[in-house]
Amino acid sequence: MKSISKNNLIHIGFISKPSGFKGDVICAIETGEAEDYLDLEFLFIELEGKPVPFFAEEKKIRSDSMIVKLEDVNAESEAKKLSGKKIFVEKTGTPTATDKPDWDSLLGYTIQDKTYGLLGPLEGIEEFPQQLIGKCTVKGKEVLLPLHDELILGINDKKKEILLDLPAGFLDIYLD
Secondary structure, eight states: OOOOOGGGEEEEEEEEEEETTTTEEEEEEOSSOGGGGTTOSEEEEEETTEEEEEEEEEEEEETTEEEEEETTOOSHHHHHTTTTOEEEEEGGGOHHHHSOOOGGGGTTOEEEETTTEEEEEOOEEEEOSSOEEEEEEETTEEEEEEOOTTTEEEEETTTTEEEEOOOTTHHHHHHO
16 A cells, blocks of 8 residues: 655544444534535545545535545444544645635635634735735734645635644744
């Protein structure tokens, strides 16, 4: 089996809990819409810090989540062991990874950080030679956020949200 690096994957959500008694799992989708992932054959689940591929035999949409029957997961007890585990997909198979956003159309979107939570609306964008910088006001202070592919976990047009994973301590520079 070919090994895959996490650098070639994008985090899309997590397994919230089993669904039924036959090993199906409910996947909470945090990046994009659940419908975006219906055509994928494989999901990668993080086990012991490494992405492990699972063939998705069946997929159904339920609200903002997806119910998936994974190959070789055939009982509720097996599905329970996967609860809370992160889900990844290959970057080449995700619409959010290949489509470059039109940043001006994202002005006003709410910015959420994976660790810190709600930051506020995207108020402006500055273009620098190395990258784009988003402006946001957090606790009354202007914060400049790097809009780099590796820090953007997803853009949800339906909820008008941008989900970031900023480096640890990044916001402390502005807010302390």
